[in-house]
Amino acid sequence: MQFRNELDFAQDLDQNDPLRVYREQFHFPKVGGKQVIYFTGNSLGLQPKISKDYVDEIMKDWRELAVEGHFYAEKPWWDYHERLAAPLAKVVGAKTSEVSVMNTLTVNLHLLMVSFYRPDNKRFKILCEEKAFPSDQYMLKSQLRHHGLDPEHALIEVRKREGEHFWRTQDVIDKILEAGDELALVLIGGVNYYNGQVFDMEAITKAGKSVGAAVGWDLAHAVGNISLSLHDWGADFAAWCSYKYMNSGPGNASGIFVHEDHLGKKDIQRFEGWWGTEKASRFMMKPEFEPISNADAWQISNPPVLALAPYLASLKLFEEVGMPALIEKRKKIVAYLEFILGEVAETVSGSFEVITPEERGCQLSVLLHGQGRPLFDYLMKNGVIVDWREPNVIRLAPAPFYCSYEDMYQFGQILKEGILKLSTVDSLG
Known part of the structure; x- marks a missing residue:
């Protein structure tokens, strides 16, 4: 599939996702009154409503x-x-x-x-x-x-x-x-x-x-x-x-x-x-x-x-x-996330790299070369719940049960905005 870094494309992927109904069966935290983009199912999964x-x-x-x-x-x-x-x-x-x-x-x-x-x-x-x-x-x-x-x-x-x-x-x-x-x-x-x-x-x-x-x-x-x-x-x-x-x-x-x-x-x-x-x-x-x-x-x-x-x-x-359906979506949504990261990297070249090999599951680990911890803090304050690992890695895990393709697109927008804002602050330093 030829991915596109566009909102309507991500929304179309969600409309055609057979697992989309399960997103509504989980409780999401909120930041600033808005449901978060949750990337830390590799640390603690969201709560199923039936629990x-x-x-x-x-x-x-x-x-x-x-x-x-x-x-x-x-x-x-x-x-x-x-x-x-x-x-x-x-x-x-x-x-x-x-x-x-x-x-x-x-x-x-x-x-x-x-x-x-x-x-x-x-x-x-x-x-x-x-x-x-x-x-x-x-x-x-x-x-x-x-x-x-x-x-x-x-x-x-x-x-x-x-x-x-x-x-x-x-x-x-x-x-x-x-x-x-x-x-x-x-x-x-x-x-x-x-x-x-x-x-x-x-x-x-x-x-x-x-x-x-x-x-x-x-x-x-x-x-x-x-x-x-x-x-x-x-x-x-x-x-x-x-x-x-x-x-x-x-x-x-x-x-x-x-x-x-x-x-x-x-x-x-x-x-x-x-x-x-x-x-x-x-x-x-x-x-x-x-x-x-x-x-x-x-x-x-x-x-x-x-x-x-x-x-x-x-x-x-x-x-x-069933695991086969979860794995099928996992492969697709992680591939879309990797595509989004690539699109952002082209805009703000040299700021990070994905260190996760092709042999992977839900997680992509992103090694930061530029902003480091301040970028993590920016994402968290703007409703993207990610995971930090020393010395300078952000882990992203889009769990297929409750993460959407639109989440991937919106994350890309927030990530790019954060890198550019922090770069401006550094240059004014």
Whole structure:
């Protein structure tokens, strides 16, 4: 399609967008009384309007049934989490039995590493990407220290090539093969938080498994954003948060994936709690742990149903739309955003560049060479909610559920205006 940087063209794209009706199903903040252009679904998704109904249902059951709500609510609390497994499995490309919801992301990665990072004298190294998300860096280094290992020696960080803003798949694979039988675990963010790059998870998983390492994925920026096939790829485990593209609410519960090859085993190492035991015997209070035969075996405590309610509400929308339709719009709206950025760059040349490679999801990361933080502040004050990452990157993530093509056009107008105004101020300096 030949894009045009014109309002009527953007509005025409919206009129022909089969997902346009879903924009009205989300609450938008306002700046100066006007609905914002929201580009931070990669940090916190907007609130679906139906979320309140799902939370209110639990509050009503709690008010009217109290403890009996565990078993006699319309959606009984004791197995509330099970309702999320099937729709989530479709989103991540898994079997329902391989998916569960519990805790928060880094907590779950720590718990999963109890099972899948089992170092010995020969095989003990962990491989991740250079400058992984800080929480992942802290987690990996603390796990190594917990096992008496020195991160300087035991942590392999795959670097980008000099002068490049992205990782090359072959470089990752070469590092895996170089580590060979010393490598115990590959754990990478499937979509990089900083530059928005989508890693070739299938190829990297295959390489990791070929040298005998376990392979896991932090999918915080991937779930609800890109096409995933965790089961078919053969990943051992994965975890993700739910408050970004999944729109479940701030700090909400994390999802996990454990490949069926590891399910139903009593001898696998893990931290255990009573909600991971077989349902039939859970309330018999037996002294021995009997793992349930699906990914729920990694649960420790009973589900936080008030947190799971908005997650279930959002998954209803994902069920209605399906990932293929979301991905189709995502590709088109991100391409239009990139076109708009190119048009602005021609007007104000040299002020920024897109550092996100073609292997991408919703996010475009824009490296600022000129105005820096003042341009971010200008956008925010003018109703464009974007995300700043030090030292000088603005992240833009047009989530297909609620962002419109007209948003992309209007953003371009505000961006150009901001750069020109700030340039004038600097020149008058």
